[in-house]
Amino acid sequence: xxxxxxxxxxxxxxxxxxxxxTFKCQVLMNGADGGPExxxxxxxxxxxxxxxxxxxxxxxxxxxxxxxxxxxxMKLRAIAVHYTDHNFPYGPFAVGDSHDMLVLHPKQGGLISxxxxxxxxxxxxxxxxxxxSAAATDWINQPEFRGVRCKPLIPPSSGPYAVILExxxxxxxxxxxxxxxxxxxxxxxxxxxxxRTLLPPGLRYVRHDSDDVSTITPMEAGRESATLMLLAFxxxxxxxxxxxxxxxxxxxxxxxxxI
Amino acid sequence: MLNENATAPxxxxxxxxxxxxxxxxxxxxxxxxxxxxxxxxxxRPHWLHxxxxxxxxxxxxxxxxxxxxxxxxxxxxxxxERTDRMHFPDRIQFSLFAFEALEFAQDHxxxxxxxxxxxxxxxxxxxxIAQFATxxxxxxxxxxxxxxxxxxxxxxxxxxxxxxxxxxxxxxGVTKTPTFVLGRYRIAGWHxxxxxxxxxxxxxxxxxxxxxxxxxxxxx
Numbered sequence: 001x002x003x004x005x006x007x008x009x010x011x012x013x014x015x016x017x018x019x020x021x022t023f024k025c026q027v028l029m030n031g032a033d034g035g036p037e038x039x040x041x042x043x044x045x046x047x048x049x050x051x052x053x054x055x056x057x058x059x060x061x062x063x064x065x066x067x068x069x070x071x072x073x074m075k076l077r078a079i080a081v082h083y084t085d086h087n088f089p090y091g092p093f094a095v096g097d098s099h100d101m102l103v104l105h106p107k108q109g110g111l112i113s114x115x116x117x118x119x120x121x122x123x124x125x126x127x128x129x130x131x132x133s134a135a136a137t138d139w140i141n142q143p144e145f146r147g148v149r150c151k152p153l154i155p156p157s158s159g160p161y162a163v164i165l166e167x168x169x170x171x172x173x174x175x176x177x178x179x180x181x182x183x184x185x186x187x188x189x190x191x192x193x194x195x196r197t198l199l200p201p202g203l204r205y206v207r208h209d210s211d212d213v214s215t216i217t218p219m220e221a222g223r224e225s226a227t228l229m230l231l232a233f234x235x236x237x238x239x240x241x242x243x244x245x246x247x248x249x250x251x252x253x254x255x256x257x258x259i
Numbered sequence: 260m261l262n263e264n265a266t267a268p269x270x271x272x273x274x275x276x277x278x279x280x281x282x283x284x285x286x287x288x289x290x291x292x293x294x295x296x297x298x299x300x301x302x303r304p305h306w307l308h309x310x311x312x313x314x315x316x317x318x319x320x321x322x323x324x325x326x327x328x329x330x331x332x333x334x335x336x337x338x339x340e341r342t343d344r345m346h347f348p349d350r351i352q353f354s355l356f357a358f359e360a361l362e363f364a365q366d367h368x369x370x371x372x373x374x375x376x377x378x379x380x381x382x383x384x385x386x387x388i389a390q391f392a393t394x395x396x397x398x399x400x401x402x403x404x405x406x407x408x409x410x411x412x413x414x415x416x417x418x419x420x421x422x423x424x425x426x427x428x429x430x431x432g433v434t435k436t437p438t439f440v441l442g443r444y445r446i447a448g449w450h451x452x453x454x455x456x457x458x459x460x461x462x463x464x465x466x467x468x469x470x471x472x473x474x475x476x477x478x479x
Contacts, residue, residue: 047325048332068326070281070333070449089451092333120453125444125461 001208001215002181004029004036005196008203013042018258019113021046025259029205031108036181036205039103039259043095051091053119054109055240055251058084059162059183059231063201065099079187080133081153081162081231086240088127089114102201106181106237110251111258122247128236130154134164147171159234167191167221167228174218175230181207182232190222197222269464271298274305274428275437277357277374280330280345281449282437283382284338286375288452293371295466296459298441302374304358304421305428305436308351313389315350337449346385353389355421360394362417362424363408364401373401 006028013024023043031037037056043049060067060082067076069091076082078100084090086109112119132153142148147168154162164187167173175184184193185203193204194217206216219228242248273289275282293300308316327347335342357377364373376397380386386393391412395405411417431440435447444458 047329048336050336068329070330092336094329094332114451117453120451121457123451123454123457125454125457 001206001210002035003194003217004205005194005198006038006203006205007196007198008040008201009199014259016258018254019050021049027259028102028203031105034107036183036207037105037108038183038203038205040201041099041101041103043099043101045096045099047094048092049095051089051114053084053087053089053112053114053123054105055112055242055248056086056105056107056109057160057233057236057239058109059102059104059160061102061104061162061185061229061231063100063102063187065095065097065101067099067101068094074131076131077133077135079153079164079229080131080135081229082129082131083154083158083160083162084129085124085127085236087122087124088129089120089123090129102185102203104183104231106207106233108242108252109240109255110242110248111254112247112251113254116250119247119250124240128159130158130160130162132162137164139166145171145173148173156232160232160236162229162231165228165230167226169221169223169225171221171226172218173220173228175206175216177208177210178206178216178232179209180233180235180237181205182230184219185229185231187227187229189224189226191219191226191228192222193217193219266297266470268297268299269442269459269462270301270440271442272301272303272440273437274303274431274433274440276305276307276354277377277381277388278348278352278354279307279436280334280347280382281337283345283378284334284341285437285439285449286378287338287341288455290375291452292455292459295456295468296464297467297470298459298464300371302361302370303428304354304361304424305433305438306354306358306425307436308354311351311353313353313356315352315387315389318349318351344383346382348381348385348387350387352381352387355389356391356412357388357394358421358424359412359415359417360398360408362420363411364398364403367403369401369403373397373403376400 011026016023016025026040028038062078062080064078137151139149142150151164186198186200364370381388398405398408439446441458442462
């Protein structure tokens with residue numbers, strides 16, 4: 001089983017700039033060991049962040065502010081989430097209102113601007129794209145977890161899923177297997193896992209191949225309840241990545257320059 | 260080696276609405292695709308705002324000047340060559356008459372230049388495409404008989420055909436404009452030209468230049 005736990009409070013912020021866009025960034029996990037890559041960005045207000053893609057599956061979790069995409073239905077207001085398969089371009093998009101988001105990958109994904117004409121030839125034509133927001137999703141009860149209710153922003157039937165769980169104090173969550181990797185994040189309150197207490201937006205990444213969920217340490221809501229979010233990848237997480245080809249090298253260099 | 264159907268053009272259908280800016284910026288892409296590949300291109304209607312009356316409708320207050328500037332910035336990144344002269348209309352326009360006129364142009368073999376003229380009337384010249392005069396001016400640019408078009412529109416000669424075409428788009432599950440159907444592939448929403456090239460290659464549609472080079476020399 002792979003397990004990574006991150007407390008963002010102890011990670012320094014960096015100033016970044018790319019194509020005239022300014023932002024602050026935290027590298028929560030760098031994926032250098034072949035594991036997950038997680039970044040946190042706070043973009044300064046910008047009407048047009050350039051279209052780009054990553055070479056791996058991705059969740060963008062909007063923690064605060066707004067992100068507007070050209071598609072009229074994609075006006076994201078926090079809490080909102082946006083998923084793309086590997087090599088699936090998105091944008092340009094506008095950001096504002098104290099933007100704060102997590103970019104969550106199952107492995108290093110690099111960054112490729114869609115101004116790169118060669119990259120356009122590598123677009124994943126069958127790529128999937130899902131999004132959802134907390135405001136537009138109703139709560140539903142979770143009979144398997146007493147007192148817990150959930151909002152499926154991206155329902156599990158989609159393949160990858162993003163679900164908010166509202167847990168009463170000290171609720172203990174034995175979560176299902178995560179063969180392709182899953183981020184488990186604290187949105188509000190607190191939770192403890194593997195002896196560590198996580199405050200928003202503290203997170204754990206877990207991946208394990210076995211159906212034996214007893215090997216996954218349960219998450220326990222803190223004494224004042226917890227709102228958690230699960231973001232799980234499916235088999236697209238095995239695709240793409242930085243494979244050493246020209247596009248991968250360019251993607252790796254671009255993300256290096258950016259952060 | 261070319262495939263056995265190399266001489267049969269690949270059908271490409273674009274479901275679009277004249278009032279959609281993303282459909283407008285797809286004009287050049289489709290023209291380029293027709294120049295580069297052996298395709299049969301057809302523009303079909305997908306009506307974005309059937310609730311809008313012929314006089315048009317105010318743009319919702321949510322679409323503020325800031326939002327419009329944002330959209331223009333996006334379009335500029337996607338198709339800078341088209342956006343320099345682009346003007347956004349101050350109302351949501353009524354598309355139905357333009358769809359009827361497109362059917363008229365189709366019957367006269369001039370649908371492609373006519374659709375371009377209508378798009379440019381709206382997005383470059385800032386004209387109202389619900390006005391017969393606008394459509395007749397576009398018809399003249401495309402080489403059509405504008406008087407005859409006026410009579411066809413007044414008589415609603417193409418109304419049923421347009422409704423049938425809209426139903427077809429609905430039945431085909433078209434929900435985004437533009438939607439491109441390229442042989443076996445469907446692309447919902449605007450996309451990069453290179454994506455269309457990839458789709459052509461996946462279906463073994465040869466470049467026109469390759470077809471020309473593979474033909475035996477003409478004897479004089």
